[in-house]
Amino acid sequence: MSDKKKKHISYRPTVLPPEVREGQSVELLKALHILTRDGQLNQDSRRKLKQVYHLYQFIEPLLQELADAAAPCTLADHGAGKSYLGFILYDLFFKQREVGHIFGIETRQELVQRSEELAAHLQFPRMRFLNLSVEASITSTDLPAQIDMVTALHACNTATDDAIRFALHKKARFIVLVPCCQAEVAAVLRQHKNKMLGQTPLSEMWRHAIHTREFGSHLTNVLRCLALEAYGYQVTVTELVGWEHSMKNELIIARYTGQRRGNAQQRLLAILQEFGLEELTPRFLPDMPVAAQGEQEAV
Numbered sequence: 001m002s003d004k005k006k007k008h009i010s011y012r013p014t015v016l017p018p019e020v021r022e023g024q025s026v027e028l029l030k031a032l033h034i035l036t037r038d039g040q041l042n043q044d045s046r047r048k049l050k051q052v053y054h055l056y057q058f059i060e061p062l063l064q065e066l067a068d069a070a071a072p073c074t075l076a077d078h079g080a081g082k083s084y085l086g087f088i089l090y091d092l093f094f095k096q097r098e099v100g101h102i103f104g105i106e107t108r109q110e111l112v113q114r115s116e117e118l119a120a121h122l123q124f125p126r127m128r129f130l131n132l133s134v135e136a137s138i139t140s141t142d143l144p145a146q147i148d149m150v151t152a153l154h155a156c157n158t159a160t161d162d163a164i165r166f167a168l169h170k171k172a173r174f175i176v177l178v179p180c181c182q183a184e185v186a187a188v189l190r191q192h193k194n195k196m197l198g199q200t201p202l203s204e205m206w207r208h209a210i211h212t213r214e215f216g217s218h219l220t221n222v223l224r225c226l227a228l229e230a231y232g233y234q235v236t237v238t239e240l241v242g243w244e245h246s247m248k249n250e251l252i253i254a255r256y257t258g259q260r261r262g263n264a265q266q267r268l269l270a271i272l273q274e275f276g277l278e279e280l281t282p283r284f285l286p287d288m289p290v291a292a293q294g295e296q297e298a299v
């Protein structure tokens with residue numbers, strides 16, 4: 001066999017690092033640069049794998065709950081990028097089951113194509129990648145009418161809000177978000193800054209440029225949580241340590257219970273008003289009649 005041919009064959013090393021779990025694809029871990037070519041971990045990749053497991057520990061029980069309830073286990077990952085999350089979930093959870101599909105939604109065609117090639121190479125047949133924006137995916141006929149779990153990890157700017165809208169439309173049981181920087185609220189705060197400085201001492205919270213950005217980002221996530229509660233989700237907010245070296249590590253997990261938190265919508269509207277953000281109401285409460293009560297309507 002020529003050396004050129006040999007180079008393309010990857011062997012499963014006889015001794016894998018103890019962090020690699022039983023049945024985990026060595027090929028995948030190499031493709032994700034978690035394992036080196038000779039099947040080992042270096043300091044950086046050991047940390048990366050630890051982060052992956054940390055996130056998986058939040059998602060796996062939710063997937064298990066779906067599987068126990070015989071739900072179809074369809075998952076849409078928005079702003080998928082290289083579909084790191086989707087591949088890991090497929091490898092650790094979906095692969096050994098006969099049902100369940102993962103859809104990766106991504107606007108960059110070259111990443112979609114690369115993920116398609118990797119899924120074909122790994123023989124992960126129940127993964128699909130769609131070159132769509134999150135917004136377009138809401139009405140795309142390439143996706144099923146119902147999706148059980150929606151994830152969006154560092155989906156840029158308002159793509160996280162579109163992912164929430166997608167989840168509401170698809171009646172997702174679970175939503176897992178790690179929001180990225182969101183510039184829209186900060187832009188509106190900036191626009192009305194002078195007026196608000198004269199109106200409320202609270203405007204000190206965003207007077208300086210860096211505070212406008214940070215406060216805008218914090219406020220955005222607070223509004224997202226209230227919106228989810230207003231739509232009948234129970235929300236948990238926690239920290240995702242060190243994912244991809246990003247500073248944005250807020251993890252929002254929402255579970256659909258159908259019980260709207262009584263005052264969530266009122267509080268959301270009051271906060272928008274307090275901070276001069278009323279024009280963003282449709283962003284956080286898409287299509288919801290202001291006095292909506294009872295069961296979740298289709299959005």
Ligand SMILES: C[S@@+](CC[C@H](N)C(=O)[O-])C[C@H]1O[C@@H](n2cnc3c(N)ncnc32)[C@H](O)[C@@H]1O
Pocket residue numbers: 078079080081082083084085105106107108111132133134135152153154155156159180244
């Ligand atoms: C920071 S990367 C995160 C990738 C991946 N989720 C991760 O955590 O490794 C954000 C990705 O979202 C994609 N993206 C941004 N806006 C989008 C939109 N509106 N619809 C779909 N994809 C989007 C970008 O092309 C990019 O690949």
